[in-house]
Amino acid sequence: MPVTPEQLQRILTAQERDPFSVLGPHPEKHGKAEHIRIRAFLPDAAEVACLHPQQDGNPLPMTLVAPGGMFEAVFPGKVLDPTYLLRVTTTQGDTFQQYDPYAFSPVLSEFDLHLFGEGKLYKSYEKLGAHRCTHEGVEGVNFAVWAPNAKRVSVVGTFNGWDGRRHPMRARGGVGIWELFIPGIAEGEIYKYEILPQEGVLPFTKADPYATAAEYRPKTASLVCDVSQHQWNDSNWMEARKAGDPLKNPVSIYEVHLGSWKRVVEEGNRWMTYQELGENLIPYVKEMGFTHIELMPIVEHPFDGSWGYQATGYFAPTSRFGTPEDFMNFVEACHQSGIGVIMDWAPAHFPDDPHGLAFFDGTHLYDHADPRKGWHPEWKSRIFNYGRTEVKNFLINSALSWFDRYHIDGIRVDAVASMLYLDYARKDGEWVPNQHGGNENLEAVEFIKELNVIAHQEHPGIMTIAEESTAWSGVSRPIYVGGLGFSFKWNMGWMHDTLEYFQLDPVYRKFHQDKVTFGLMYAFTENFVLVLSHDEVVHGKKALLDKMPGDDWQRFANLRALFGHMWGHPGKKMLFMGGEIGQWWEWNHDDSLQWHLLDNASHRGFQHYIADLNRLYQSEPALHQVDFDWQGFQWIDLHDSDNSTLTYIRYAQDQAECIVCACNFTPMPREQYRMGVPSGGLYKELLNSDSEVYGGSNMGNGGNVQADPIPWHNQPFSLLVTLPPLSVVFFKPS
16 A cells, blocks of 8 residues: 555654554555555655566666655565665765665564563574674674664664664564664674654664674764674683683782783873784783783773773773774683683673663663662762663673673673662662662672573683672572672782781781781682782772882882782782782873883892792692682691781692791791691792892792701691791792
């Protein structure tokens, strides 16, 4: 039937919710006669003809049936292959040919929609977003977006003059997905979604929440990008990861902000690219002996000063350093060098940038409308609605996509405490209790559990790490015993106590011995990572070296002692970049680390020390195999507060091997210091933080100490040793 004036008006004003009811081929029957009426809306066209193989190459002219660009033609027969072409001559005299997007059936299946509605479409990143494909014999891009409360959604971009009338999308059933296959769209095409809300007459544009790539900031459009064709060359690493156990393996993490690790000063202090980082950062991390790199968020984000924690592109590596393919090459190079890649991931909140998730379809789609639940007062951002099936599925798919597409080895989930507690950073009256009257965010808890179950099930061997700063029980315990299911938890208590202790003048440390011993009271309640992260060297907290008391020599010695104790203490390790060279300044995301400090022997020695600590840690099973059980640790003496010393033993899994750690946290050497040990024989001095090669005074034990058959500290033997000033010494029985 001819198009009605009402339909035409809705098409002309881009308000038609069902464009396929008007545009494209439509079978018609008049008595026994059957034909197909083709309609196309082409506002800049002067002439249009339909080209179809069944026409033997003869173009079928289309008639302008309404001002503004509505063309029609009648095709004889009752079946029409969707691969007909529209030959368009514009009002400027240009001629081109295109397939009709409204001739194609949907790409997403009904089962896809069903799984999406249930929240079980665990590869929705392969369905939603923009995906190049061959559909019904024609190459193009299928666009799909979730916007259930929109009146109309269109794909807009340079290919259609950013005109929302040209490519309105098809609403798919009751799940709120809009979809359109557009033939001929090329790799790298920029696009957005133009959304007409239910309330109001003015549309707005949004970036694609599932976009694989985005424009370089401050531009905000999404990019068509196919990452499925990358040929990975890290199969050995991936197979070993599946069979490995991060709980028993050495995990020493170097936390990095890619934009400020090392800049190219000669070229306007620009960032390094993913390729340049692969050529410089990876060999450095390998040389320093770290097992993993932890990347501060490299998801797409609009504001540099957010460090990536205020994300707008949860599926897209930031374009600041290159393309998604470049990032894949970076991860691949890490794996080929034996280095794992962890990335920070921030599902706790999102910014209200107009092109992002906020008010995505004109409603609080991803967050709560009630600011007591949906607005984060500390970070001035919006909180995800974890109780909404589609939102939970969106976040879980974001995490899964990094494991699947980019071979990431782990995620460090940011700000977990703010997710778990409804009253986080809120005063009385500023939050809404849960259904039981408590302050636990039960919906967030269920989201976290499902995330951890699915991530570990789909990708064996990966790590999920919680930044969780409270006493919530079982953060790193399995779901089936009531835990949250994370692999590890940051040990924030250890970090605060240890830094507070080491910032004291040594003369006062004997009164605060509990600061360095209390951590063992709870060390095995979780699978802890000992962290000295970026949060401890910003916002006036000072750099680690600058926190230490005393003159410069003592500051270096204090920090060496801190790190020695950290590497000896049960728990995996994480250090923020710059800590390994003894950076004096606080971290600045707009500048490089203070690499010039390595011209100074003290800083070179300190860097050498961290590398040797990591090598010792990796090579000695006693220092990493049993981090989460008392069987891997034994105090020798924790009560010698008058001398501010600590002595303890670390055991390997079979307890056949052990390492003895002796710490002196004062500037006074402790000579003829007797400490108990579990066996007789010769004990080798494996590493001494006071060695002159590290910048120390070179006091020590001559490389070896013979155990005496003198019981001491409830041990059958003992060593008479020298403990250098402000030092940690590692011994191993021969």
